[in-house]
Amino acid sequence: MSGIAGIVDSRGVAYPLYYALHALQHRGQEAAGISTFDGRDLSLYKGPGQLSEVFNESVLAKLPGNVGIGQVLYTQKAHRGRPENIQPLKFSFQGHVLSITVSAALVQDNREALRTEYEGKGHIFSTTTNAELIAAMIAHELISGENAENSFVNAMRRLKGAYAGVAILDGVLYAFRDPLGTKPLCLGKLATGYIVASESVAIDTLSGMLIRDVVPGELVTITGDSVSGRQVLEADHRAFCVFEYVYTARPDSVIDGVLVYDARRKIGEKLAKNPVQADLVSPVPDSGTAFATGFADMSAIPYMEGLLKNRYVGRTFIMPAQSLRENAVRMKLNPVRRHVENKSVVLVDDSIVRGTTSLRIVEMVRDFGAAEVHMRIGSTPIIAPCYFGVDLPTREELIANGRSVEEIRKMIHATTLEYVSEEDLVDSVGIPGVDLCMACACGKYPLAIPGEPQCACRRVYPAKDN
Amino acid sequence: MSGIAGIVDSRGVAYPLYYALHALQHRGQEAAGISTFDGRDLSLYKGPGQLSEVFNESVLAKLPGNVGIGQVLYTQKAHRGRPENIQPLKFSFQGHVLSITVSAALVQDNREALRTEYEGKGHIFSTTTNAELIAAMIAHELISGENAENSFVNAMRRLKGAYAGVAILDGVLYAFRDPLGTKPLCLGKLATGYIVASESVAIDTLSGMLIRDVVPGELVTITGDSVSGRQVLEADHRAFCVFEYVYTARPDSVIDGVLVYDARRKIGEKLAKNPVQADLVSPVPDSGTAFATGFADMSAIPYMEGLLKNRYVGRTFIMPAQSLRENAVRMKLNPVRRHVENKSVVLVDDSIVRGTTSLRIVEMVRDFGAAEVHMRIGSTPIIAPCYFGVDLPTREELIANGRSVEEIRKMIHATTLEYVSEEDLVDSVGIPGVDLCMACACGKYPLAIPGEPQCACRRVYPAKDN
């Protein structure tokens, strides 16, 4: 997982990229980088750490130019001590300068075949990133005589997986998105330029206007004064990641036409269809908030925080007679005794992964005197790993894998437990189910994954007019 | 402003104090310190920075003992480069060892008279803290032959102002609170000990039980196996700080019998008495949340975030064509276009101080298309400075000073603006108005402040049975 952005702006791009990446920081806090092009030179600055640790005013001042890209990177990928994996990458070859950053999870056999092929073509890989692989593909097309746009087109046609990328090639900004649309990418208008970004909140933060999403399979080319899109790939159906709506994205983002907050709120409303006798509806903060407002509205049970969150980050130490995990949850969440004592509480959260945190939360609320704890979950049970970038544990660690809802309920000590149904989830998001990737919920994948069953596997083909 | 805690626990106090202070960190992030006593030596560790920057496991391991106190300090007091002001302080004299930390704002002439008196008695002050002044007073009593408890009693009798303090004197934990109760302090039971703390959330985080508040004017003495309270001072009325309920305290704290969340929620309900036609009720996150839930419930207008908060902290730089303040607010808050566009929005916040932030927020929501912005405020207009520790700007900078609500409304560009009435505020908190300090709202003070009018000034006298 990571957040990416690309900006063309006649007033300079370093500062706007910094602010755009700040709005995307929930997608990655382990490393950050920005590269800009000033018509002659490509400047690059990046490093490990949170965005505000990497960048300051004097660094931004050294990133001149009217076109640039940047990334915030999540922990899984940015291994401390392996700084070469931090993006954007920068390549130079035969008079070209290419800087690129992608948020990508390729299907393993596609990735391996391509790496082998390009190793065979003479590229030796210095990072483990997909960005380098895609850069090598683009570069080889260019070297073979293709023009810039077609180089991207040809590379896209050979990739299988989920990806969204931005690149500067010889001063032009390119943005591309996988044909199934699994990774989000949107396009916005700024006062004096354009922006592409993982989520629309990056556009908002610059007081820009969301124009539209980059269409799945589209390559967008942005110069100083024009934006042009070219449909490179089409698919019979999409595979928009349902987890973006439930978990990953910021609630104030609009992804593929859907305001994330509203999807969550509607899920909450659906969860309330099944009546429950309770005194209050409380979110598990902050993940359950939007869901809980919907639940409360629909059920007419008062919305009231039964748990509050400590905004300060602290180190967790093992105290006598307590486990570390217990301490960690207690440091972050605090039940409100007067709200839960002798009460029947509906707790709404976005998901249950391993179940350990849910168990701790239910127990904590019971310790503060709750008579009943009714757990409501805004996603369907997660039973299978994600091969497209969501950092889920192994199948064995997923509590819902091989267990009934009733079994899970017992394990987390809830009075009742309900997940949103797949139908209601799809309905709430408002995108046809056939256009969503719900592999983590159904165990079947929209692309051929070796050893995994396919579920409505999407056929991808070159766009007709190309 | 600061957060304090004192613990007696047979299993050691360093770790519990660390967790308790973590729960109080909203009261101070600029410095932190803990001192503990192991029956022979008093160990002290403190430093500038957030709690988790100052303490780690190896430091906590060097703080042995079953009795201890600690503090987290707010910026106003902890001047960088003046580390001697960081508390707890430690004093040794004539065989006694005293460690103390107080959250205190004394009336200026009382403070100056006492400093002069104790300078005259031979103490030369090495810090600018009230803690040192109070320590000097206690020490002088002891030196004059008073016993430990009476030393605290005699000191308390001479202090005028708002204070809450904890101290270890010769291995015994003492806690004391000003007779008007302006500063909060509560007492809790742990599995194997006792705790006093600024707010009950510190008790919660250790899975303890709130026993009661330290009574205004009370001195509490805690040893390994007993807690005893002695009423030192009485007052005809209290002056509980109304700002704790509206602004300072964590919503999950119970202060003087009132759950802060509920006070705020009730204020929200009161604000809704005056009908408004609107599409949604949104808090200004996070300060307005509890108020907004009450408003929504009472008004039956849907509760829905119209603004969302970026949880990540970033550095703010001046972008071309934008002011720094504008950037700072945009980095933190993001309007949700689909929630506010062409809508009539009720925005609920806790207070308006200078008015600049409110103006920025209203404008931002209007920029995202809101048709109407109805601002509702959970406190009465703030027109006067606080002499008891709340960090308000000068009278001149307070927007409500000398202006009507209508004038303020125009200045912040709101469609309508309503503050909670004093009556409704008092009613919501549930404490008789005569027992609240509302000086910042009415400009009259519960104690004699030179140059300021008095409002129901409280008379303080020694408790009868002493």
Next chain:
Amino acid sequence: MSGIAGIVDSRGVAYPLYYALHALQHRGQEAAGISTFDGRDLSLYKGPGQLSEVFNESVLAKLPGNVGIGQVLYTQKAHRGRPENIQPLKFSFQGHVLSITVSAALVQDNREALRTEYEGKGHIFSTTTNAELIAAMIAHELISGENAENSFVNAMRRLKGAYAGVAILDGVLYAFRDPLGTKPLCLGKLATGYIVASESVAIDTLSGMLIRDVVPGELVTITGDSVSGRQVLEADHRAFCVFEYVYTARPDSVIDGVLVYDARRKIGEKLAKNPVQADLVSPVPDSGTAFATGFADMSAIPYMEGLLKNRYVGRTFIMPAQSLRENAVRMKLNPVRRHVENKSVVLVDDSIVRGTTSLRIVEMVRDFGAAEVHMRIGSTPIIAPCYFGVDLPTREELIANGRSVEEIRKMIHATTLEYVSEEDLVDSVGIPGVDLCMACACGKYPLAIPGEPQCACRRVYPAKDN
């Protein structure tokens, strides 16, 4: 141990104090602080860490004024987590402002008696520093009606031990030195002001001129345009610390009329009186350098480094099959094989304390093929602890305690071992032996130390003309 400085300069003192303290940093790297007075306010900035970690240009800019003092502090005193002990201290009382820093080691019973007395007089101590004790004494004199100068005089008359101090009282700079002169302190002229400092290198670094040492027992008062000295105490003999000349001070300092480098060089010459057959004379860098140049010159054996020092500081880790101490010495010192292989090497060092480092060095040189290692030491055997501030280990850990030179030689595996004789040491320093403190060498002390024998104990009395 610590380094102190005080400056009066019409062009401001913050920067000059910074540079002066930088020149004194060999006397303390654990904490640093500066206070300045601008005619109205006393500004103070201090913190843990090396000088350059504590201060930067923006901090120095906040220290206005034409009079100031500062200190760099050694590890023994500056306990991490006890920032209140970092100096200068600042006190305010009865209209006076006093900032003070001292490098002091008082005789224990004097210290305890004075603390008890001033505790009795009403001061409660908030630090464990002698600076606070001395400040309390000065303050009490002032409070009792003494004038400023006499307050210092009366305080000095009651102190027993080694001390050098600088203070700002109500805008005037005072400097004072113990009557035996154990702690160094000198006075210099700057282009537009005056400086007092622990060592003359601080004067040099500001391109000033050394005027003279502060006389033992003298109080110096410096205002903008005058320097006046008053002899407060006299002694029948001095007790200049011989370790300053051998170990503590920078070689380029002139202390009490003696250039430290020359004293060391002469010691080296004296050591060469006893002939030895050798191929080269090498210092143990850097401590033995000046000694070795004298030895080489006198013996006509070539001066040539047989060991070289790595200037970079590194962390030491335990490697397989090696001890940590072994690694630590190897990281810092490297024998030059071609200089020592099959050679007879004279190694010159300043002292042997525990003997472990000397053993490691001799063994290392032997491992690199040296045929003979003749160790020559620029101090007499150290057999007793220092009560005046030199950080020596306990008597039991001192290798020379209770052992003959021959026994020590065997323990450190040297071919021969010679210490400078007491007579030659005294002769080299050029100060009469009766005016030197050599307690660590002879085990007898110049002041009455409980449980220790006295050696030529000096009688101190008020200066005649006072």
Next chain:
Amino acid sequence: MSGIAGIVDSRGVAYPLYYALHALQHRGQEAAGISTFDGRDLSLYKGPGQLSEVFNESVLAKLPGNVGIGQVLYTQKAHRGRPENIQPLKFSFQGHVLSITVSAALVQDNREALRTEYEGKGHIFSTTTNAELIAAMIAHELISGENAENSFVNAMRRLKGAYAGVAILDGVLYAFRDPLGTKPLCLGKLATGYIVASESVAIDTLSGMLIRDVVPGELVTITGDSVSGRQVLEADHRAFCVFEYVYTARPDSVIDGVLVYDARRKIGEKLAKNPVQADLVSPVPDSGTAFATGFADMSAIPYMEGLLKNRYVGRTFIMPAQSLRENAVRMKLNPVRRHVENKSVVLVDDSIVRGTTSLRIVEMVRDFGAAEVHMRIGSTPIIAPCYFGVDLPTREELIANGRSVEEIRKMIHATTLEYVSEEDLVDSVGIPGVDLCMACACGKYPLAIPGEPQCACRRVYPAKDN
């Protein structure tokens, strides 16, 4: 400039590499990295900063394996914010894993031609390092079917310039050195393994024995139990960098058979051939020390420090009425007044580059009263830039460029000034002049540099027996 090392050791290599790199830290303090191979995986850890900032015990513990390489990097190359240039690099292709680090300065047209060629062969460069270029060459050889050793051989045959490199390819350690020997590289025996390193001090620090230098043009292959060398390239003459002996290397290193300290000492002796009347010989510390001991010995003028160095690093700020550069020199160096006042001083230093520092030093010594300052320089005048890695300024900034010695003398305010003659320099190093690179002194280069004259340009050809 950088320092490199490679180790094979059956007891693990992470710790020994750390210590070896610590011994080489004078060659680079801006970044550091280590990679190790454990028979299956290649672990890599690197980052910006000094060695001890990058590595700690827990990091070293994550670098398992019995073969490894590492580098410390100098500022010129390690651009902050360009972490991808930090070495070692790691490449994977077609089943091979290659980790490599080189200290290399290739002739520009060779570098460009090769980059273009390998770009044409399909490699797109992600760093600006020569290490990546050389890795690409080796990889292409492997991919074309060459065996490992020949891949290195073929790469070496195409490189023109100065280089020394170490690499791990599929678990085997390779070391290679340019045919002219411009970059140093030596081979040592450890108790249970082997080491190659830039300088022999890295061997010393591990208590190993220097076996020999890697022969210019040699490829050394090291496995767990064998070392084999293969002469890949020969040259009619060498071009050992004379600056290593004068400036770059640590004095305790033996490079190509010459102990650096001895070369410097002999240069000092040669400088003394021309008699001068003086009272003392002083080094400019630390760079002039070894030279000065030789001068003193030969001239029979006493060796005595006239300047001393402050070992502590500080920030330099501009003081009123002083320039920053002035402050910077004064912070670091302090003249010893009693040694220089009214004296005739011989100051010995290694080189004069821009002349500004020399001027400051001479003036400083004069300010402290020196009657005469006789400057003696251990290198010949530097008149031309280095294309092989020594960080010299542009021709225009070199004081000796286009100026006579007399003109330079006047500019630095010296009484007399003498440089060592080229003949004496060569004689002192003890390597035939034709085998030394003295381009910075003579302006003619041992390899064809576009726009520069050639001076005894060396012919390089494949070694006969290959």
